[in-house]
Amino acid sequence: MAQDKERKLLKPETAARIILYAYIIFYMFLMLFPIYWMFTGAFKEDIDIFNPAVIIPTKITFKYFLPPTFDPIYWRWIGNSFIVSTLSTLVVTLIAVPAGYALSRARGIFFSSTSKILVFTYTFPSTFLLVGFAKILAALGLLNSYAGLIMVYVPLNVPYVTYLVLSYMFAIPTDLDEAMLIDGYSRLDILLKIVIPLSFPIIITGILWTFMWTWNELLYALVIVNQKELLTMPVGLNTLQGGEISPWGQVFALSLLYTIPPMLIFYALRKYYVTGLMKGAIKAA
């Protein structure tokens, strides 16, 4: 009986719309303002950086991007980050994709146990292996080297990416595989020609994941590398910040440069990432 609750269709609807838009504006402001503020800070004169009223800078400067304020070692830092992230991502992907395929198809105790161990492994928080890794690397003399860092980054990411790939491929019907087997193709062919192309979204997701993880990583980089030339950006930025008087303009400028590679990659692969996250999230998490 709708008599005692006769509402006009319009009122609650428009009120709801207003609340919706208000929230979205509020949320977007919350998400984007800090980023905006930081990036404009890269171009502000020192005085303006420390003046909170200057939201839209009137005087801009590029001095933090150019020598002499811009120390050439910063390029080394970005380069180091780039090398380490790219290599780690490459190795992780090369290991994780075939493994994910195998685990999604193969039967037997070995493979099912491996899958279970996989879940256990990827949930483990990386910080809690700090001392173990540090001591082993020190013993092997791999401190202050790309190899050392990569040797830590790879194992810390392989389990999760393998799991993402495994879940995704699990949902790809085996009919395709079997049809190709009957036609005489090898498993390798199947993987390369059919399964990988079909798994593009999740592979891209895995690549993005690893790249971003390594690009952002601080703790292990701090512990493993302390030579100024070999620092990755997170560590480098961290060293610039010290005490009350930090070269904030420089820090912001560097941050901007440091943000560009992932932003570009992220933007270019945006389509794959969202699909992958959606599909992977429902299964994986």
Added chain:
Amino acid sequence: MVEVRLENITHIYVTGRKTQTLAVKDINLTFPHASFCALLGPSGCGKTTLMRIIAGLNIQTSGHVYFDQQEVTPLTPRERNVAMVFQFPVLYEMNVYENIAFPLRSVKVPESEVKRKVKEVAELVGVTHILNVHPSTLDMGSKQKVVLARALVREPNVFLFDEPLTNLDPLGRLEMRSKIKELQRNIKTTMIYVTHDQAEALTLADKIAVMDFGVVVQYDEPTKLYEHPKNEFVGFFLGNPGMNFIQGTLEDNAINFGEFKYDVSDVVEKLKEYGTEFKIGIRAEYIKVSKKPFKGAFKAKCIVSEHLGTSTLLDLKAGDKEFKAKLRITDVKEGDEVYVQFPKEKVHIFNKAGELII
């Protein structure tokens, strides 16, 4: 139990940026009190859109929907008091009792009332023994019962079914079909049933609206639709197999099909108004077939013979004209020559475009 009336309903879907799709065009239909009406048609004909408009899930682009004399267009689905059964059992993550009670609780019905009504409906449908159970453990049949109970508990004005049998296996389908028929007998509520399965519509409905490409082609009782289809589409869509349509040319007092003729001397004057190309429609089960010649029969060859349990379906060919005949058990085999006649009282004549003349 209300009379549902649709007046000049037109609906256009807007998807994406500018893509517009005309779903239904200028529909005028009246579904009488307590009747069981079907919306029948192929995929994309607009039947589901129409149902959603009746439900209030979509608001029509133009036109009016009336429940009895009241225009319900500005009302929400709940305010219209419609109940809807979907293609798969939509059951919430709560036990059966809670599921059934949900619509009552949503409009703040007092607890004592809720208990009484839920028990009442549970008995009617037959789920009293599983009220405390979580739906995930139930079989398909029981799930659908709970769905029906939840729909019934609100004493709806109109019951809407959106192809509820499509996802069931043949056995489940028969079971649910009889349940729905039972329901129809027990509670006098207006029911509107959407389906693409003509057999379902023919068995269940009092009246059927056959739809194609967004328009209602014919709205009639099942028998009338079956025996007197307004056009080729309806004739072919209904029946298993559909009506045969054979094209021929009017010559002298008969329609010539090449290898055989059909006498139309009694109506030839009327036919002349429509030109010279015609189609005759005749249902497979009415065609007379014999292995021996008889008066008025013409020769045809059997191309395919399918046994369907109690009947046999024959694909016959005379000249370049093919048609199907349905007989009781017969020993006509593929390759046999048979003699065929179309009984006059069962033949309909259509013009070239497929519209009924006679």
Added chain:
Amino acid sequence: MSEEKFEKARTPFFFYASVLPAVLVFTVLLLFPLAYEIYAAFVTREGTFTIENILTVIKDPLYTWSLIRMIIYIVIDISIKFGLGLITAAAFKQEFFGRGVVTALALAPWAVPLIPALFAWYMLYNPDFGVINYALQSLGLVKAPVMFLNDPNTALYWIIWAHAWRYTPMWTTMLLSGLYAIPEEYYESAKIDGATPFRTFIKITIPMLKRFLLMNAVLSLIWTSGEFASVWVMTRGGPGNSTQIVGTYAYWYLLFIGNSNVAAAALVVALPIIIVLMLIFMRLVGGRR
């Protein structure tokens, strides 16, 4: 082919070869450090067995507080990500002008690297030249500048906020995908049954996503327990050790005090909590398969 041979044909050499590198990675490259770390926790610098490290750690109030703060951190962090994420996901599910652009832009905090993002908030929080204080004071909401990170009582919470801020977008996307995973018919049925959008959300949507939500929540708890960067960058564990959590504690002991055994102990002592959470997670995952 006999059953056996068929099975063998289905697990060819290729599979073993494909999986081998991954298996090596987690047995050798992950198990070793873990084992070595546990060993280091129970051993002196010379290598003799001892529980001194463990005792030092347990008796140190700084450590126990670190542990407590770790728990506070992960709980508040997930609450924000969840709460804000869910509301935003529900909002993003609606049709509104500019939805495509907004959903893409909303991921920005996640795309910006961690350290710069933390720096940004650090500056925003600053009592003297931070925008937040400036805005609050200009609007007359506060008289004196708010000591966000400088107040030992509140610093941790502001760090947590900055961290949660960065990860909320990812959660929004994930939760949104969960919302979309529910067939439209459920929402329609609820509408027909007369439920308000709010009631639908609470009684239908969330219960249907229960397992999904729970799994992600537990995973977040586990992964965030090792948090280090946000605290280190924003306060270095200060002011006055009021924001030390397990991660920073272990790091500090390892690099500043130079005692790797105690650092190892600090990590090992916290492990049981982590293991319990992991087992809960495994249980939730197992339920599905």
